Amino acid sequence: MGESTSAxxxxxxxxxxxxxxxxxxMRKGMFILFSLLYGVGVFxxxxxxxxxxxxxDKRDVKAVTEYVRAxxxxxxxxxxxxxxxxxxxxxxxxQLEDKDTYLLINKFVFEDVYSNAFxxxxxxxxxxxxxxxxxxxxxGEKARLLSLLxxxxxxxxxxxxxxxxxxxxxxxxxxLRKEVDKRCLPAYTGDKYVMPGYDSLKxxxxxxxxxxxxxLGQEIxxxxxxxxxxxxxxxxxxxxxxxxxxxxxxxxxxxENYTVQILSVLADTGVNREVLKSGIxxxxxxxxxxxxxxxxxxxxxxxxxxxxGDEERGNRYKLEGERVEAQKRARFGDLMNAFEK
Numbered sequence: 001m002g003e004s005t006s007a008x009x010x011x012x013x014x015x016x017x018x019x020x021x022x023x024x025x026m027r028k029g030m031f032i033l034f035s036l037l038y039g040v041g042v043f044x045x046x047x048x049x050x051x052x053x054x055x056x057d058k059r060d061v062k063a064v065t066e067y068v069r070a071x072x073x074x075x076x077x078x079x080x081x082x083x084x085x086x087x088x089x090x091x092x093x094x095q096l097e098d099k100d101t102y103l104l105i106n107k108f109v110f111e112d113v114y115s116n117a118f119x120x121x122x123x124x125x126x127x128x129x130x131x132x133x134x135x136x137x138x139x140g141e142k143a144r145l146l147s148l149l150x151x152x153x154x155x156x157x158x159x160x161x162x163x164x165x166x167x168x169x170x171x172x173x174x175x176l177r178k179e180v181d182k183r184c185l186p187a188y189t190g191d192k193y194v195m196p197g198y199d200s201l202k203x204x205x206x207x208x209x210x211x212x213x214x215x216l217g218q219e220i221x222x223x224x225x226x227x228x229x230x231x232x233x234x235x236x237x238x239x240x241x242x243x244x245x246x247x248x249x250x251x252x253x254x255x256e257n258y259t260v261q262i263l264s265v266l267a268d269t270g271v272n273r274e275v276l277k278s279g280i281x282x283x284x285x286x287x288x289x290x291x292x293x294x295x296x297x298x299x300x301x302x303x304x305x306x307x308x309g310d311e312e313r314g315n316r317y318k319l320e321g322e323r324v325e326a327q328k329r330a331r332f333g334d335l336m337n338a339f340e341k
Contacts, residue, residue, distance in 0.1 A: 122213035173216035184228035
């Protein structure tokens with residue numbers, strides 16, 4: 001017994017020593033990180049000198065880039081944004097053909113999907129030659145931390161750590177996806193889902209941008225626009241057909257709630273029995289395909305069966321949906337109430 005206790009104490013002591021060393025190294029790393037973040041030590045940027053160089057020639061992309069980089073590293077995002085927008089106001093959109101300019105503005109000017117710069121940004125993303133710089137394995141710990149910090153905090157990421165083409169592609173795709181969702185996704189009004197108002201010019205522009213480049217999640221954005229345009233045209237059968245196609249292709253990044261939202265909208269439009277039958281088949285396929293996440297399908301499926309005239313199944317799924325909602329409310333009631341306020 002004494003030997004076991006002694007061995008156990010020794011093991012515990014060894015673990016404590018290891019944890020102590022790990023914590024010490026973490027403290028050293030955090031000290032360096034905070035030093036970099038707040039401009040302490042040899043890596044601090046002299047923003048005054050860079051600002052003076054920028055003021056001398058506001059058209060010089062090198063001076064603008066270095067100044068914006070310094071502002072980003074010191075958490076002055078608003079100032080960096082202002083400098084970039086001022087620079088873009090002075091130079092033609094064709095200046096995006098310069099890679100330094102392109103990388104400089106990607107997190108700022110590419111926020112407006114209806115701007116000429118956004119369209120040209122998609123064009124240049126495909127046309128530009130992208131070189132991924134080789135990493136240097138011999139860099140020291142401080143330099144590595146600085147590199148990571150620039151990638152997380154800076155307005156221009158470090159080329160040694162990040163594939164620049166993918167970075168810009170992510171910005172373009174993400175901002176375009178937000179606008180597509182804003183224009184095409186149903187909104188919950190408190191008692192039902194409703195489709196947003198139709199703006200033909202903006203929808204046409206979004207379709208044009210999606211045809212112009214190879215963007216991340218492009219097929220899903222095109223699907224949402226197609227479903228929305230079918231709704232506007234009253235082609236409800238086409239809406240369900242596109243959802244069936246997406247289900248068959250197994251679009252992994254398509255939120256499963258999107259299908260429920262669209263089918264909920266259709267249930268309030270007075271669709272015919274053919275569309276109701278297609279919706280029922282689709283919901284049953286989804287339930288069979290994803291049993292573990294099928295809870296949110298039951299209420300909608302119950303509504304469709306009732307509209308179709310099958311009261312037995314309609315009431316059964318309606319009760320099942322209410323039971324599931326009651327379970328969720330019991331487990332996550334406070335959280336759900338917070339989101340519903």
